[in-house]
Amino acid sequence: MLKEKTCFVVMAIGDQEYNGKAITAQDLKSKYDDLIKEAILKASPEISVVRADDISLPGSISSDILTHLMHADYVIADVTYPNPNVYYELGLRHASRPGTIIIRDSSGPKVPFDISHLRHFEYENTATGLKSLASNLKAYFDLSVKNPGRPDNQFLELAKLTKYEFPNYIDEPEEDPVITAIMSLITNPDTAGLLVKAGSGQEVNQAEMLSAIFQNPTVGQNLLKAMLATGHLDQGEIFGKQSQKGLPSRNRPSTSQKRRR
Template identity: 30%
Template sequence: MDQPLCLIVMPFGRRKDATGRSVDFDAVYERLVVPAVRAAGLEPVRAEDARSGGVLQGHSYQRIMHCDYLVADLTTANASVYYQVGVRHAVRPHATVLILAAKSAQIPFDPDRLQGVRYRVSAQGLPEHEARYRALLTERLVASRQGPPDSPLFQTVPDHPALAGTPPADLRDNLQRSVELRQRLAQARCQGGEAVREVERQLGDLARCESGVVMELFLSYRAVNWWNEMIDLSKRMPPDLAATVLVQEQLGLALSRSGRGEEAENVLRDLIYRRGACSETYGILGRVLKDRWEAALNDGEKKGTKDLLDRAIDAYLKGFEADWRDAYPGVNAVTLMELKEPPDPRRREILPVVFYAVEQRIRSGAADYWDYSTLLELAVLGRDEAKGIDALGRTLAWVRAAWEPKTTARNLRLIREARQRREAEIPPWSERAEAELLKAAERGTARP
């Protein structure tokens, strides 16, 4: 007999909660939630709406209402998750279990009153004490069909009518097809663009496909660098999906990589106008403008390059101001300020703030290669030899692929060349750092 279905509503990948802490939700899903759901005798089904920008289609509501159980993660205080929980509570008196990472920011209601499960994550954002919280979640799931309702609506309005009737006959078939299509796309990404295109042919009418599958296809084209196919797909996908922040950001990136920088800028500026300031969107816009500036320099076009550089700096700076915890736009703003002729004096004010943002992320335990390489770049910009030598050692220890140190060495080279043009002093240690990074790029792995 088929096991009861348990819909799991939670973010994908790494996401920050309202406190700025980064949580690896894929690890939470795989190591904590799925084993707990299966131990309760249920079949886990992950909701894909988070991947598609929270776009809810007909099948989304079917699953929210008709899956036997639902687990919702409230850690990021996501409005779409709240809405889905509200829909569920309006039609199902039982079998809705809320979870969230302990010490997350306050949410609009008390999850403990609804028998929520608070799990713990490490400084790296990974689940801790997994056996304990798996057992607790399993216990809550088993108990959720018995006893008083877990829906606040049914608790306070006992005669409110529950959902009647049987689940749609095609509910399980649609779920199975969705899983199979995602598996095919995962395999196709390893085989190249033609394989991804073949899966798209199998999808048929995109208007009839789940938004999560269409988004997976869109990101699969990105994974194989098929930029023109991404652009084309954005025009053919359902309009509500095409209008999401993720699609518009990635469309801007695809247009830029296809040599259509002005169109990319227009797409991203329109997104910012409609959705407001965001460090991620401004960071992509800064990258688009920076690429156009570099292309103009390489082509020997002096006219307009200063304007492009100024606009790139402005975009990165606004991105950093939108979220002081995000050092990526900050370090890019400071580096480009150094490359100006003459250098932008604001870089001296911003530099220590970016330093602090990176150091805070490293202290959180969620650091990777880019955090340490950013510290190195900032040390070179600030002419801080002690911090630079320390950051270089840690940067080299975190190399995962050749392109990482190659990118950092390129940034240091641009800083060095700008200073040489001004006949400014070049600290010997920064030149050694550049050389060590190039050696690491040749090895392609961390320093032995």
């Protein structure tokens, strides 16, 4: 079964204003639902289309947006209104991967000089405009299927020409949990002070050290990970064994049973 293609739409979402003219968030939402999204689905009926305010996953909306910019098969950026968020997200996508389409309403303000040279499709907010936009999008989708990975913006073209090496986070080795734990201990002022004290031959109270460690959740977490990784702590010791107090009453030894033992 083929993986479902995804398309993330970048556009102004909140109320906008240019040349004294106000465009409400509802106007933009209607344009997205009735024109842009419809055109995308006409061009590729099986594609999954999402806009920032469609994202319902819990967590930071910014993280969701970045994830879609990095991983969506296609990003369609509507640059009709001069919006810094749209320009920023367009730049991030251009630097991430190909599969980016720029569109704008032909009745909107003039495109800023810095992006005016970028290829884009103009559309009209009419039935004919929807049909024309769908046709242009389909042509782009078909071309990208035939030429997967082909640079579609100046940044990626230059990166390919100069053989620019992007960071490879997939093959990045995992940090040694022991080293991470040690660094946490020596960079935390409370635990570092106690370590210096112990190193100079002074007696350090164990309870004081444990208190200093677990006052900082990160230090405590890193230490536990290191102990688990090196076998100094067994997960069964933490989660697998029930105390007598926690046993159900029918399994808990009675007073008479304890005496017989």
